[in-house]
Amino acid sequence: MKIERRKVSMQVFDRIKEYIHKEKMQPGDRLPTEKQLSEMFGVSRTPVREALSVLEASGLTVSKQGGGSIVQAASLTNLIEEIQFEFVDTEEVLNLLETRIILETEAARLAAERGTADDKLIIKKKLEEIRSSQHDNRVGDKEDIAFHNAIAKASHNPILVHSVENLTTLYEKAIRFSLKKNMGISEKRAQVLSEHERIYTAIRLGNGEQAGEEMYQHLSNACKKFKHSFDQALNS
Amino acid sequence: MKIERRKVSMQVFDRIKEYIHKEKMQPGDRLPTEKQLSEMFGVSRTPVREALSVLEASGLTVSKQGGGSIVQAASLTNLIEEIQFEFVDTEEVLNLLETRIILETEAARLAAERGTADDKLIIKKKLEEIRSSQHDNRVGDKEDIAFHNAIAKASHNPILVHSVENLTTLYEKAIRFSLKKNMGISEKRAQVLSEHERIYTAIRLGNGEQAGEEMYQHLSNACKKFKHSFDQALNS
């Protein structure tokens, strides 16, 4: 039997989250001071500070020297189940997207030119799963990836499929650890959905050039959005 | 204008990530000790510990009491899975070539646009090795692959490089295990060399469009030749 020994700092991390939830704290509210928290939990300031570091890195709070720690998360109900940070290099994500653009632009074109009715039906299904995920207000990363993979499959080139799947999986991992706050911007979601629809339509009509162009635009926009959110994170 | 004021702990966080990346640390490798890190960056242990807390919470490292901090996740580039090679099928070789065309056309374009003088020198060297292999009447597969890989490297996109290398080595294996190797290639060697030279020239001049076009022609020709020799083998 293995006794679970969690670090005090991480226990404090949980307790503070719990506290925020319990007290129904709103964005802008001030947390108790580090001194108060350390007395509250019967520990020293050190683990409290480390817990607050993680909280801040996860975007839940902001600590300002002299000003205390302030709750930032907009809604505590869909509070972070999992901590998400950026530890992946921005440059690597951009390189990843660049490579995806190269491969998937052609994959979309080939899908339009070679895809069977069956292939296109599957793509359509994936598109609708994206729609319903959006309707449920979920993130929908998995559905997004599935849509792109389905298009690759319609190219009927297994090597290409494998390469695309490889990159999309990597991308999902990268995004999971790098995207922190810019999830749920509905207007952007609508735009993404519209882009997906345009890609699908072009494929359905068998218009390879158009499909490639739409895919290119779609991924280029993803690239722009990523850069933009990164710049924002830098200035905060 | 907003004066940039990043906390030391977060600067340390970035520096450690940078260090892991720079040193190409693999999962399982041990980071320097907290003491060493604090001396390295000229700060106390406190911010170093807070940075490590965030790193650990993000899943990049694990810190064990007494055991040091070890890297857990690697950079994206190292995560790319290789396509395992099963058996050589003509169709698969064509699929492989098709995917290579997609990737390497763009790789050549990027090489022309982003390649440094150094990069181009290396490409030139590889080209000359192809020439000398031809002079020695050797097959020169390795040299051919090295030439293509060097071009990919000049794109300065590690993900793209890895993807291209993956495919070129796969291609080399495929050709090697394919029974019909060296099928009537010798007379086309001069042509292949000329194609390589045209690619190099376009890259050297920084003409991206041209470089892409030449690469496209080159690999398309390889495709045609493969098809042709396969048909011949069928009819014999």
Place this chain on the structure above:
DNA sequence: CTATCATAATTTGTATGATAAATATACAAC
């Protein structure tokens, strides 16, 4: 020589106290 085990050294985890720097607050001056 090898393997095992006790011991020492190293390293992280936590505690404590002190100082610097930024912010918040209260209050006076205009």
Place this chain on the structure above:
DNA sequence: GTTGTATATTTATCATACAAATTATGATAG
């Protein structure tokens, strides 16, 4: 109402110390 200033509060960092866990070392037995 606004501005400025003094004071108190609070976070950010430093320095040191010790506990706890792991790793390295070396001795001993076979």
